[in-house]
Amino acid sequence: MAYLTQPDYVKYACSCGQIKPITSLYFCRHCLQIRCGFCICHEVDSHYCANCLENMPSSEARLKKNRCSSCFDCPSCFHTLSTRATLAQPRQTPEQGSGDSKVENKQAKKMYYLSCFNCRWTSRDVGIPDQPVASGGWPERVNPNATRINQLLDYYKAIAQQEKQEKLDRERKKFAIRGKYITLTDKTGLTGAMARNIAGLPSSESTMSAIANFVPSEASADVEELSEDFYTKELNLNQITSMPQRLAAPEWQPSSVSRLYPIAKLLSVKRSQRCRACDHNLTKPEYNPGSIKFKIELLAFYHVPEVKIISYEPMKPGCTSALLLKLTNPTGHEMQVRLLQPEEVPDTEDRLEEPKSLEKSLEKSLNLEKDNLWYETVQRKADVTATCRVVTPDVTLTLAQRDDAAEYDDDATHDANDIILWRKSNKLALRLQVRCGEEVEAGSAAEAALTLQYRYRNTVPAPHEPRDHTLHATLMLQLGHVSG
Template sequence: MALLFNVERVKYTCTCGNRFPLCKLYVCRYCRELRCKICVSHEPDNFYCPHCTDGITGPEVRERKNQCLSCFNCPSCNNTLTARLTTVQTTNPENPTGEPLQRKQYYLVCACCRWSSRDADIPDVQNHGSWREPKTDKEMEELLLAVKKYWATVGAEEAMEAQTKKFPKRKSYAYKRDLFQRRRSSIYKSLAKNNATISDTSAQKSSEIKPTVEAFSEVDPLPESYWTQPLNVNAVTSLSQRIAFPSLMPETAAELHPMRKTLTIKRSLRCPGADCDHNLVKPEYVPQSIKFKLHLVAQLFVPEIRLACQPSLEMEKESVCVLSITNPTDSIIRVRIAPIDCDEETEESVGDLIDEINTNLSVAPLLQDEGVEIGGKLNGLELAAGESFNGERQYSDDSSVIVQRKINKVFVKTTLVPNLLGEKIMVGLNFHFQLLTDDAIANKDPSVQLKLNEENSTPMSTRVLLDLGFAH
């Protein structure tokens, strides 16, 4: 059952050609296209700490090096450290013979692995935000700065080359002179900015710059204690723990220090269409809020195809595969499915999907030509009132094609003949559907909904790849 509900078994094809499950896709209601996380434009809205939810602006993020000043992670298990209060008695300087003073101090402790700042010999502090930074090697810091400067130069030069390739080369020198004299355009401002960055960082080209760090074939030998004394694995740091402190590189667990928590961002997703620049996802600006101002995920608008049950696939025998199609909207819609024939289709028509499909799926002509109507879902208020406006419409379904029908779901029957043993049976479908219109949503009559939806909406189509499992 867990394998049956695996969303990775049914993948939809995005406009850019990548394939993802429906829950990982977005839909643009303006350009009528499916979008994925690879082709959309990512725009950071605000930065915040995931533990204390403290919102931080862009300039402060660069000053803080993308870290929170008051929250720490455990260097051993990477969980959040909590500050624990303790009381220490100290001598009163004004009255040494009198009663001692009670002083409050804080130290960090991990509730998961019980690591504390006292294990690293970090003294307790009186203020929660006055933790000292670990001592770092100056030579290592200079080396990291040199490497950062080198790659900044290489990146700025590559960005400059990418910008200059957008403009055609002209033989007239007067055209180039007039071109670079126009400072009002943002494109030429970015060119000048990249050019200034390269001149400030280094006057040489990236091909002439020698890397600061060079690889050596010889490494330092291990200490004699590794061969003469038993090794305590718990006292030696792992590779991930050493990489977390590049300027310190602790070798033992006693040298570990608390790590400042990395900030998290809330980002907006924008449609990358040439004539469309609308938002697909827009979260709330407040870090404590988990709501969205705009959330156009495909699972809320596009019908979902799933395997109703695991098909019994036998070699060289006709097998039945039942698919369920769910309508996530409140209006009745019509969908059509057609198989992708791996023998007749070409790479130009279906792209690289032809390389993954290894079995042909047979679909009834009724589903290919006329399609099937799927009713809209009922909300909680309508179910409580006993309303069922989908039931008022009588469906004349063919029992050989439509196995079962529910409120907003139909089960259709398809057939295939597996001919591969030891490999997963992969089939493809051309899926045609329609997005809802505002007029169809406002009208409660199912027949009017379907008519308005077919007349006013633009049909959408995509390709679906199904993993049916192994044949026996």
């Protein structure tokens, strides 16, 4: 008998056909479907620095190139640099009218420099002067090619905007009907220029001027010659930067260690995840960067019954083995569960197709929204081909609601039943039988498919909709390998 507690041995089927552990899935309580990472949209809520926890809006983060102005990483080992203080001794100045020198009556001034506690790199190693303030006063390096890089960025942005506008114009002419208003923008006279202004995009005049005034680069045959001692000079690897050190500063790519400068720390983001089918939030964090709580946290772990494998007997071709499962009700309401075979699940026409409304599609294109290609994908069933078959009993199991106080109760109720092994709070242990196919070869993976039919109560139902729903969750059980 093997005891398994890892969640990867029990995987659930998503509505798109992916099979993943329950800890990697979400549950949308608006469309009542299990969603995986491919069925959701990721949106950035806020930018913040993971070191100083400074929160900044997206516009400011864009201007700062998504980097913090007061926190730095070590250019040698990439650990966070710390600010250290030191006392600067007063300078000796010659006395006026004589050759003697004296020390001015000044107190020692506190100065600050950056230091790495991991590799002992300091900002003094590259000649960066000490600063009188602890943060915010460090000099910024100016890229000599910044002007050319900005010109290239503006040029390619103008090219992309021009191609997008041409695509929108072609789609608009394709559905144009004389004498009829296709969209509200045709009736009110909202032109493409006004739509771009509303969306905050550059105008067509500025786009054309950026393309016309662009000066392309020209190749030059003059190449700087190598130094005379390039091949004869002794190589010291301790003075040469590694490839990760060069790629960490792509603007300069220093070749020697003496040219390593502190790297501004990259900003982190708090992101929310939204269901692509109904556009409702599945997870939404708090705005405070120091908080780890969520305003919305619709994880499948809190809504779908959890199944764990307690133990199982070795699988043999053509034989029946025992299987012990544990079911857990994560919700605060009583739940009825039935065990079914995957082929017994009724087919529901829950497919998302491309919007048929021509007016809606044109309106989305005029608003310059991004194309949602997910509408073109059709939901499919998961591939639950298994080598073993679980004998499902024709009974309805009742799981009690979740009670946090009952977690500390060690008493379990043992039922005089061939199926139920024991009960404890919102948990239930089942004794089942698994049949292995006779054609299964020894050494192959023993997998069994099972479907849970459970009663789910929606705590925030829409008006005129029922609160209780009958849902299905298909899962795959990994039962080791078939023995000979």
